[in-house]
Amino acid sequence: MTQFLVGRGVEVQTCEHRPNDCTEAEETAGDFDLVIVLGGDGTFIGVARRLLPFGLPLMGVNLGRVGFLTQLNRDHWRQWLEVILKDGFKVARRLVLTYALEREGKVVHTGVIINDLVVSRGELARLIRLGVSFDGMEISSLRADGLIVSTPTGSSAYGVSAGGPLMHAELQAYCVTPVCPFLNSFKPMVFPAEGVVRIRVEEKGGEVNLTEDGQSIVSLLFGDEVVLEKAEIDLLVVDLGPRAYFEKLKKHGFLSER
Numbered sequence: 001m002t003q004f005l006v007g008r009g010v011e012v013q014t015c016e017h018r019p020n021d022c023t024e025a026e027e028t029a030g031d032f033d034l035v036i037v038l039g040g041d042g043t044f045i046g047v048a049r050r051l052l053p054f055g056l057p058l059m060g061v062n063l064g065r066v067g068f069l070t071q072l073n074r075d076h077w078r079q080w081l082e083v084i085l086k087d088g089f090k091v092a093r094r095l096v097l098t099y100a101l102e103r104e105g106k107v108v109h110t111g112v113i114i115n116d117l118v119v120s121r122g123e124l125a126r127l128i129r130l131g132v133s134f135d136g137m138e139i140s141s142l143r144a145d146g147l148i149v150s151t152p153t154g155s156s157a158y159g160v161s162a163g164g165p166l167m168h169a170e171l172q173a174y175c176v177t178p179v180c181p182f183l184n185s186f187k188p189m190v191f192p193a194e195g196v197v198r199i200r201v202e203e204k205g206g207e208v209n210l211t212e213d214g215q216s217i218v219s220l221l222f223g224d225e226v227v228l229e230k231a232e233i234d235l236l237v238v239d240l241g242p243r244a245y246f247e248k249l250k251k252h253g254f255l256s257e258r
Contacts, residue, residue, distance in 0.1 A: 037070070096235050098112050098113070113213060118148050118210070120208070121146060126206055129141060132186070143184060144182060148162055148176070174197075201221065
């Protein structure tokens with residue numbers, strides 16, 4: 001791919017997506033027009049998290065197993081590059097969430113969510129109690145294996161597997177889905193992007209964890225509150241048109257042909 005682009009007079013810089021391996025690329029990120037990510041969905045999410053502050057559009061070329069977030073098949077990149085070098089490309093905006101972990105009135109941890117945030121029990125197979133509020137209004141206190149907060153981008157992952165809705169990737173909204181709730185009527189709920197969701201740990205005993213985009217984990221304590229809201233920066237991805245999104249849903253079994 002590098003040879004292909006250089007041969008057409010395009011300036012290219014490559015790096016492996018590993019900790020501290022792309023420092024030079026990040027320092028000069030403002031000079032780039034496009035980031036092409038070679039890998040699977042996990043790599044795509046990791047790069048998106050790392051380069052989000054630079055506001056660069058991402059195009060994923062699938063080298064992994066699932067490839068739901070990546071846009072191109074590994075055999076189609078050459079044709080696509082030929083087209084965009086001639087005609088350019090369109091960009092779509094995707095909602096990103098930020099969260100703050102509040103402990104005894106102080107923020108002890110913050111992060112961004114490209115795909116989903118999961119509050120879940122630890123290794124023991126026991127339920128945990130969590131409270132949920134929206135814009136200061138108490139919604140529910142439930143016992144469950146956990147809660148999933150999904151962006152539209154991530155709704156097709158853990159959220160939909162737990163019974164949550166499949167949200168169009170360009171919606172400005174996010175979903176909270178309980179994982180195996182016990183004797184509770186809390187159903188998956190979709191909230192407007194401008195609202196603030198709080199998840200409160202009401203479990204005094206047992207281990208509770210927060211998982212961020214499936215790539216890092218934080219231990220939670222009784223009384224901790226996870227505060228989620230819309231990030232100031234959207235994720236930019238190359239837009240292959242409305243048909244491409246629905247074709248991908250069909251390919252991965254979310255929609256049937258008949």
